[in-house]
Amino acid sequence: MRNELHPRGLEIVTVALDTAGADAARPWIEAARPEHPSLIDSGHVIDELLGVVNVPTGVWIDEGGMIVRPAEPAWPGHTPVLDMMDDLPIPPAASAVRDEIKRMHINPERYLAMIQDWVANGAASQYALSAEEVIARSQPRSPDTARAAAHFELGQHLHRHGDHDAAVDHWRQAHRLDPANWTYKRQAWNLETGDTVTQSSAYEGSWLADVQAIGAEHYYPEIQP
Amino acid sequence: MILSSLRVEAQAFEKRTGWVLKPQGACKGDMCVPLPDVSSDGTIDVEVLSARLGMPLVANSAHGLWALGPDTVTGRALTSAAAPDIALPDLEGRSIRLADLRPQKVVLVAWASW
Numbered sequence: 001m002r003n004e005l006h007p008r009g010l011e012i013v014t015v016a017l018d019t020a021g022a023d024a025a026r027p028w029i030e031a032a033r034p035e036h037p038s039l040i041d042s043g044h045v046i047d048e049l050l051g052v053v054n055v056p057t058g059v060w061i062d063e064g065g066m067i068v069r070p071a072e073p074a075w076p077g078h079t080p081v082l083d084m085m086d087d088l089p090i091p092p093a094a095s096a097v098r099d100e101i102k103r104m105h106i107n108p109e110r111y112l113a114m115i116q117d118w119v120a121n122g123a124a125s126q127y128a129l130s131a132e133e134v135i136a137r138s139q140p141r142s143p144d145t146a147r148a149a150a151h152f153e154l155g156q157h158l159h160r161h162g163d164h165d166a167a168v169d170h171w172r173q174a175h176r177l178d179p180a181n182w183t184y185k186r187q188a189w190n191l192e193t194g195d196t197v198t199q200s201s202a203y204e205g206s207w208l209a210d211v212q213a214i215g216a217e218h219y220y221p222e223i224q225p
Numbered sequence: 226m227i228l229s230s231l232r233v234e235a236q237a238f239e240k241r242t243g244w245v246l247k248p249q250g251a252c253k254g255d256m257c258v259p260l261p262d263v264s265s266d267g268t269i270d271v272e273v274l275s276a277r278l279g280m281p282l283v284a285n286s287a288h289g290l291w292a293l294g295p296d297t298v299t300g301r302a303l304t305s306a307a308a309p310d311i312a313l314p315d316l317e318g319r320s321i322r323l324a325d326l327r328p329q330k331v332v333l334v335a336w337a338s339w
Contacts, residue, residue, distance in 0.1 A: 013326070015336070020338075029316055135301055150283040
């Protein structure tokens with residue numbers, strides 16, 4: 001996709017949301033050898049600034065720096081780093097996990113077609129939203145979800161400064177206050193178990209149980225054109 | 226935003242949150258929220274920011290730290306459609322600012338190793 005659309009004025013920017021930083025993202029990025037900027041967000045800053053609650057998530061920004069599509073599930077065809085998604089470290093025996101993934105709404109072709117339309121038509125594209133619509137469609141932010149963000153950030157800070165137990169306490173609060181935020185859950189679980197699907201005794205939930213509770217078809221909400 | 230004091234430097238607050246402190250208050254996009262003036266030492270009371278902008282304040286007393294959460298002014302993650310001034314490092318540690326990619330269109334894709 002980038003080869004096709006970059007000459008027409010589009011750039012892809014991937015952002016790795018990894019508390020472990022470059023060490024975690026490096027193997028994936030180096031294997032993919034992308035030509036586009038591949039950035040590292042070890043502070044999960046864009047979670048808060050853009051309303052990212054799961055990955056992969058896409059945000060569109062126009063030539064003038066205006067967001068024209070807020071954070072939403074994004075499967076932009078086959079870009080080098082995103083091709084690595086097929087190699088997520090899911091334990092082989094977790095057939096139940098794979099079954100749930102198969103039920104999810106994942107439509108790379110549709111998302112790619114939306115991007116192509118935007119590149120071709122710019123602001124006239126039906127997929128480029130007004131400023132009011134962008135704000136209205138961005139993630140809900142209640143006092144509880146905002147408090148969850150504060151707990152998550154404090155947890156990250158304490159984890160990076162050596163007090164992992166204190167971090168877990170804050171991340172448990174983040175999960176309780178914002179149970180729909182998969183980024184908070186998956187990142188915390190990953191730091192305990194090395195993957196995101198193995199149950200950790202540090203936390204109450206698990207990927208499989210939590211996905212089954214909401215229905216896999218809701219894990220990635222359908223994109224509204 | 227991680228804080229070790231309940232007074233924050235105005236510039237640091239602006240850089241981290243995107244809210245700009247003007248005579249009429251804290252402003253983002255078309256919205257301004259009245260605030261007391263920035264003090265002569267360039268700092269502002271965090272508890273006032275918390276109350277006026279709906280930013281939750283979470284404490285960890287053992288470490289003497291606070292986290293000031295995002296605002297809840299619009300009830301949405303975005304208060305403005307103007308993209309925040311985001312600058313993040315690449316693998317080589319070079320800071321890349323999204324604004325420097327203009328006038329290209331940008332599709333930002335968040336992913337993770339987990």
